[in-house]
Amino acid sequence: xxxxxxxxHSFDESYRGGVLKATSDVxxxxxxxxxxxxxxxxxxxxxPAFNLDEKLTLESLNVNKYSTQFYSGIKxxxxxxxxxxxxxxxIRRNKNTIFVLTSPPLNMLFSLLKINFKK
Numbered sequence: 001x002x003x004x005x006x007x008x009h010s011f012d013e014s015y016r017g018g019v020l021k022a023t024s025d026v027x028x029x030x031x032x033x034x035x036x037x038x039x040x041x042x043x044x045x046x047x048p049a050f051n052l053d054e055k056l057t058l059e060s061l062n063v064n065k066y067s068t069q070f071y072s073g074i075k076x077x078x079x080x081x082x083x084x085x086x087x088x089x090x091i092r093r094n095k096n097t098i099f100v101l102t103s104p105p106l107n108m109l110f111s112l113l114k115i116n117f118k119k
Contacts, residue, residue: 003036006100007110010043011058016050019102024050031055040090042083061086083109 006023009015023039030037031053038057045060052058063086065079091097091113101107 001036003038003094003097004030004100005038005040005094005097006102007040007106008042008102009106010045011039011041011049011060012043012045013047013049015043020049023102024052027056028053061090080105080109080112084112087113 027037041060042063044062
């Protein structure tokens, strides 16, 4: 069975909101049905935003500025380039994975990554 990974900007308590609540609820539900589920946080996690099932994996890439909200103009493009390189390596290690994305910048980034990782 393929692994399902939800990709979020940060799953830290300080970034708590509706998207993370919905993500944790859906991920916890899928685990109960026997799916292999994980959450990938771009930012560091000191305290998880919500409780997660023990079977669910929570990973962090520990990126300092994990969202485009920290940048404006050309610096957003540099953010995409930096994350592209980080995520390309992560995807290589997780080839048979279904990624569920939670924001427009992540959708754009993964659409660029798809070019290099066709099956």
